[in-house]
Amino acid sequence: MTKIHDLPFHKLDLSTTIGVELQYFEMDDSSDSKMEAMGAHRDDHYLFFLVEKGHASIQVEFKERQCQARTLFYVIPSQVHHRINHKEATGWILQVDPSLIPLSYIDIFDHLSFSKEPHLLNTVQFKEWKGILKLMDTKIQEDQDDPLYIPIVHAMLQLFLAMTAKCFNTKPDMSLKLSRPIEISQQFKRLVTENFRTIKKPSSYANKLNVSESYLNEVVKKVTGFPVSFWINQEVILEAKRQLYYSQLDIKGISILLGYDDQSYFSRFFKKITGTSAVAFRAKYRK
Incomplete structure (x- = not known):
């Protein structure tokens, strides 16, 4: 692989x-x-x-x-x-x-x-x-x-x-002082960057951070404006786009790389999030 x-x-x-x-x-x-x-x-x-x-x-x-x-x-x-x-x-x-x-x-x-x-x-x-x-x-x-x-x-x-x-800083109401929510949010985002290929469930990240799933979602949404699932999906789709754009891997290879054994499921997921198919994305950006 x-x-x-x-x-x-x-x-x-x-x-x-x-x-x-x-x-x-x-x-x-x-x-x-x-x-x-x-x-x-x-x-x-x-x-x-x-x-x-x-x-x-x-x-x-x-x-x-x-x-x-x-x-x-x-x-x-x-x-x-x-x-x-x-x-x-x-x-x-x-x-x-x-x-x-x-x-x-x-x-x-x-x-x-x-x-x-x-x-x-x-x-x-x-x-x-x-x-x-x-x-x-x-x-x-x-x-x-x-x-x-x-x-x-x-x-x-x-x-x-x-x-x-x-x-x-596009969030003028946000304090620059380090707070517990900001710290948790950053820890979560680092964990996602490191583990998104193998861990997709919000509850798993909450467990790693020793907080409840509801609290993690509340904190991340308050600090970033988006829920936990958004950032997990964002990281997966971003890496998929990178591979489609820069690598020679086929769709099956990319889906396996990202932790999806079912190519069809990955293809549906990609289209649901981006509004276009993986094949169409690659064709568009490789013109």
């Missing part, structure tokens, strides 16, 4: 030991070719992009996002993305280990991340973000043996994350 990580999976700890990596990109055809050569892949970390000048584009989960000058955008762990085109742009790419991001910020970044669009900063905001990244870059390049090296870099990262979370 094909493993779920048949698409390339990039790990941040292979390139940095402090959980943070910052790169500046310029109008350079060669750098764009390198990114193009990477093809469709996933990361185990968050990617944040700040475009300074020109225009850049990135395809995330079948949709190409267009980033003009002064735009801020991000990709969450495990989202399939590719063809980062920045040959006509300059800007920054910040890679961050999830363990360094407070759960309250993760809730904002991950909430409906599949529909998030780039955020256009005003002139004043842009100067602030650019200033933070330039200073962070300076600190990252300094003496790593200094006992305060990591605390300083991480402190600057927290400032960037807090300001960015504020930009993308």
Whole structure:
């Protein structure tokens, strides 16, 4: 059976030991070719992009996002993305280990991340973000043996994350303070990401979290706006679309990969959730 990580999976700890990596990109055809050569892949970390000048584009989960000058955008762990085109742009790419991001910020970044669009900063905001990244870059390049090296870099990262979370917060009534509901919701979503191929029942996730199914559903719906079943189905369908779009597996192979021995049942499930058949989806996006 094909493993779920048949698409390339990039790990941040292979390139940095402090959980943070910052790169500046310029109008350079060669750098764009390198990114193009990477093809469709996933990361185990968050990617944040700040475009300074020109225009850049990135395809995330079948949709190409267009980033003009002064735009801020991000990709969450495990989202399939590719063809980062920045040959006509300059800007920054910040890679961050999830363990360094407070759960309250993760809730904002991950909430409906599949529909998030780039955020256009005003002139004043842009100067602030650019200033933070330039200073962070300076600190990252300094003496790593200094006992305060990591605390300083991480402190600057927290400032960037807090300001960015504020930009993308679509739930203004939600407190940024870590709460038990937010913590449970994030634990649930991590469990779904790790287990959706083998665990489909809401009650099973509730058991893993040592809470009742009704309480888990209440908490997840309050925090995210959607019930437990939505997120389970969302993860299954998203992975199905990834495989239909990027892999050469047939429908039977994909259904088995996702934990469905009955291809017919999987096909009906896919059509019920998406409104189209798996065959039609593949045909449409592979034109």
